[in-house]
Amino acid sequence: MARNVSTRRKIVVTVVAWTIGILIFFPILWTFLTSFKTEAEAIASPPSLFFFDWTTENYHEVQSRSNYFLHFMNSVVVSFGSTLIGLIIAIPSAWAMAFSPTKRTKDVLMWMLSTKMMPSVGVLVPMYLLFRNTGLLDTRTGLVIVLTLINLPIIIWMLYTYFKEIPGEILEAARMDGASLSNEIIYVLTPMAIPGIASTLLLNIILAWNEAFWTLNLSAAKAAPLTAFIASYSSPEGLFYAKLSAASTMAIAPILILGWFSQKQLVRGLTFGAVK
Amino acid sequence: MNLRTFLLGTCSAVALAGLAQAETLTIATVNNGDMIRMQKLTDDFTSKNPDITLEWVTLEENVLRQRVTTDIATKGGQYDIMTIGTYEVPIWAKQGWLLPLDNLGADYDVDDLLPAIRSGLTIDGKLYAAPFYGESSMVMYRKDLFEKAGLTMPDAPTWDFIADAARKITDKSNEVYGICLRGKAGWGENMAFLTATANAFGARWFDENWKPQFDQPEWKYALDFYVKLMNDAGPPGASSNGFNENLSLFQTGKCGMWIDATVAASFVTNPKESTVADKVGFALAPDTGLGKRGNWLWAWNLAIPAGSQKVAAAEKFIAWATGKDYLKLVADKEGWANVPPGTRTSLYANPEYQKAAPFAKMTLDSINAADPKNPSVKPVPYVGVQFVAIPEFQGLGTAVGQQFSAALAGQMSVDDALASAQKLTEREMTKAGYIK
Numbered sequence: 001m002a003r004n005v006s007t008r009r010k011i012v013v014t015v016v017a018w019t020i021g022i023l024i025f026f027p028i029l030w031t032f033l034t035s036f037k038t039e040a041e042a043i044a045s046p047p048s049l050f051f052f053d054w055t056t057e058n059y060h061e062v063q064s065r066s067n068y069f070l071h072f073m074n075s076v077v078v079s080f081g082s083t084l085i086g087l088i089i090a091i092p093s094a095w096a097m098a099f100s101p102t103k104r105t106k107d108v109l110m111w112m113l114s115t116k117m118m119p120s121v122g123v124l125v126p127m128y129l130l131f132r133n134t135g136l137l138d139t140r141t142g143l144v145i146v147l148t149l150i151n152l153p154i155i156i157w158m159l160y161t162y163f164k165e166i167p168g169e170i171l172e173a174a175r176m177d178g179a180s181l182s183n184e185i186i187y188v189l190t191p192m193a194i195p196g197i198a199s200t201l202l203l204n205i206i207l208a209w210n211e212a213f214w215t216l217n218l219s220a221a222k223a224a225p226l227t228a229f230i231a232s233y234s235s236p237e238g239l240f241y242a243k244l245s246a247a248s249t250m251a252i253a254p255i256l257i258l259g260w261f262s263q264k265q266l267v268r269g270l271t272f273g274a275v276k
Numbered sequence: 277m278n279l280r281t282f283l284l285g286t287c288s289a290v291a292l293a294g295l296a297q298a299e300t301l302t303i304a305t306v307n308n309g310d311m312i313r314m315q316k317l318t319d320d321f322t323s324k325n326p327d328i329t330l331e332w333v334t335l336e337e338n339v340l341r342q343r344v345t346t347d348i349a350t351k352g353g354q355y356d357i358m359t360i361g362t363y364e365v366p367i368w369a370k371q372g373w374l375l376p377l378d379n380l381g382a383d384y385d386v387d388d389l390l391p392a393i394r395s396g397l398t399i400d401g402k403l404y405a406a407p408f409y410g411e412s413s414m415v416m417y418r419k420d421l422f423e424k425a426g427l428t429m430p431d432a433p434t435w436d437f438i439a440d441a442a443r444k445i446t447d448k449s450n451e452v453y454g455i456c457l458r459g460k461a462g463w464g465e466n467m468a469f470l471t472a473t474a475n476a477f478g479a480r481w482f483d484e485n486w487k488p489q490f491d492q493p494e495w496k497y498a499l500d501f502y503v504k505l506m507n508d509a510g511p512p513g514a515s516s517n518g519f520n521e522n523l524s525l526f527q528t529g530k531c532g533m534w535i536d537a538t539v540a541a542s543f544v545t546n547p548k549e550s551t552v553a554d555k556v557g558f559a560l561a562p563d564t565g566l567g568k569r570g571n572w573l574w575a576w577n578l579a580i581p582a583g584s585q586k587v588a589a590a591e592k593f594i595a596w597a598t599g600k601d602y603l604k605l606v607a608d609k610e611g612w613a614n615v616p617p618g619t620r621t622s623l624y625a626n627p628e629y630q631k632a633a634p635f636a637k638m639t640l641d642s643i644n645a646a647d648p649k650n651p652s653v654k655p656v657p658y659v660g661v662q663f664v665a666i667p668e669f670q671g672l673g674t675a676v677g678q679q680f681s682a683a684l685a686g687q688m689s690v691d692d693a694l695a696s697a698q699k700l701t702e703r704e705m706t707k708a709g710y711i712k
Binding site (some may be wrong): 037039040043044045065066124125126129130137138216217221222224228231232233234235236237238239240262 | 302307315331332336343347350352357519523527528538540543
């Protein structure tokens, strides 16, 4: 039921929302602006917001120093690959837990989540040895595997929550009509859960894109994604803020654009089931 | 076998042989100006060695350290050449993780390497890493501010003079602070500076039996001096300042003096980056009359991990990158001021270099004055001026650095910080088996 909202309240809410929005967006804007400054202007105090000599020198420098395209392709393969494989495993698992739960389903879910609670560095050496022995060090395949495993609990949890919102009777009706298990999942459940699956997909691509511990530690020259590209522009000795900002802007631009175009899906998926 | 099959087979065999000969060296390196310059100049190496191709992994110092340590400790074999610091070389060489560099070629002239730097990389008479660039620490100061205050900086100042001058120059209303020093917690941050400085005050990390010495009067004197000086004449928020923060402050004209790595000299005198480029003077790191100056010694070096399959190619590359001809190559392409400093005696004898780098003599004197084997006034059981070359030091140095940073920020007293440093160091050293 619609409520009457006073104009004053609307203004307050709008102002608060914009303030929060700008606060969240400001670091990205600042990075973007800094990437067009010279190193001297980047550290100038007080800093100038828009009125400085705009230069694209940092982008030229980054282009000439690094193979951006190689890192970009690695990021694409690793984040999309790990998310898609994750979804293929997670959809049946979430289906099982949502529609035919057993006594231990809750425990299994909690156990899966608990794997996220361990600090990654705690298993760095065993993982490194496993990767070394299987020849997976510095390969895209290795990174896809590790990111799939890392994000699988989140994918399953998100899908489980969405699937729970779907009435089991619809699936039952499909079964009555003679649908097999795979048909039920592919033709009935999946289309109904599309907003949820889409937002899970997007969120996990973003998480995998930004994952900077394993991708840095398990890659060297060949499979290094954009996280390694950024890490090569920070330095404890010497000025690097403008070049680092240019590298960061180049690294986040693709995922920012993807997020921009899919924000409708993302918001719909994330608030799915919130109003019932 | 007809002719076509024969030709095809021969071609494949030749191609395979070619593939087998072309070696790819993967080089892990740190992101600093000199290393980046080297990457750009590698065409010179590959044109002389067409059978070797190079792949670079450039990382920020801390990420690089974690990355290469994991790889070498697990014998991962991801890198054929690693860039490591003077802290790692003695530890890794003793572990048998590095190969001695015995075959750098007849014209490498190993005796030309600066003795102080070379000694830090030599274990049991063998060179385990070749220095690419070396540095010490020194005082950088603003000549104009000193003149205005009627002060003259001696070539070899004392800490009392520095403190007095810093307080006189400070003009907080105009955001000019007499002295900028590191305060950010970390073994390579504030503890690099404080460990080196403490040497000049007669303090040391451990006595000959590895007993921590933070409860001794020398440390109290040193830390008290530092905290009081920074409170009176340092910039606000100094407890979060590291090299880059102080560099920014100095370059924007907010520091009267800055004591830090000699490599900073080329940044603060670069008119493209610095607003005070033509007003900077240099002096040796200060002392307290006890015979030691608080100037450290650091070098970034190239080393070959043990178990490497491409030793001959790696040695060729290291000989190229750290040899005399490389210095000439950089000078020809980018000018003498951009030559990596601090590794070779011949560079400092070169009049062209002396002309291009006004800080050359001070850098050489600072490096020569550092003695990693006898860093402090009293004897110590360890090697290292601004660090203690034991594997535990990274963790210990950072933990102690946090206490000292808190003392600088006023969150705890100097006495409490030292007591807590003493306690935690004793605990760690007992656990590690140094203290029986």
